[in-house]
Amino acid sequence: MKAHVSVMGERLIDAQYQKSPIPVLRAARALRFMAVGEKLRLLATDPAAVADIREFCKNTGHALIAASEIKGVFSFSLKCLREEDA
Numbered sequence: 001m002k003a004h005v006s007v008m009g010e011r012l013i014d015a016q017y018q019k020s021p022i023p024v025l026r027a028a029r030a031l032r033f034m035a036v037g038e039k040l041r042l043l044a045t046d047p048a049a050v051a052d053i054r055e056f057c058k059n060t061g062h063a064l065i066a067a068s069e070i071k072g073v074f075s076f077s078l079k080c081l082r083e084e085d086a
Contacts, residue, residue, distance in 0.1 A: 010039035016073060020048035024056050027078065031062060034080040039065075042076040049074055 013030055015023035023044040030040055042053065053076050057064040066077040
């Protein structure tokens with residue numbers, strides 16, 4: 001499991017090869033400690049992550065600002081829109 005890395009002003013979580021719901025749980029944990037307006041990039045290879053991330057953003061109020069897939073790797077950009085209780 002790779003640690004959080006900051007790349008060009010956004011945090012990166014590499015959750016490739018981790019099965020659902022691990023990618024969304026890792027994103028949720030990271031967002032709890034982020035300030036409003038900060039961005040998070042999540043990489044995942046489990047196709048279930050697509051629905052998981054969309055539902056997570058819908059239910060928590062965070063924004064899914066971009067989603068793409070290249071050669072089986074799903075990339076999601078999320079923006080923290082509300083502070084969580086840590």
